[in-house]
Amino acid sequence: MRSVSRPLIFALFLALVLLSNLMISPPSEAQTVQKVILQLPWTHQFEFAGFYAAQENGFFAQEGLDVEIRPGKQNRTPPE
Numbered sequence: 001m002r003s004v005s006r007p008l009i010f011a012l013f014l015a016l017v018l019l020s021n022l023m024i025s026p027p028s029e030a031q032t033v034q035k036v037i038l039q040l041p042w043t044h045q046f047e048f049a050g051f052y053a054a055q056e057n058g059f060f061a062q063e064g065l066d067v068e069i070r071p072g073k074q075n076r077t078p079p080e
Contacts, residue, residue, distance in 0.1 A: 042072040
């Protein structure tokens with residue numbers, strides 16, 4: 001079995017690092033904020049926690065979205 005030399009391993013590692021840096025997108029231009037209304041099918045429930053967590057942690061804002069979360073109302077069919 002052939003052993004792999006350290007310079008070869010280092011060169012492969014360096015190439016991997018350089019390629020991964022190329023995949024990172026450059027900073028984008030100033031984004032315009034898009035207003036989005038998220039209409040929930042019914043009142044606040046645990047299953048919608050991901051939406052609220054994303055809003056609280058600023059994930060929507062990072063993507064240029066101003067999200068308003070509207071709870072649904074009882075006995076009302078949500079629009080499709």
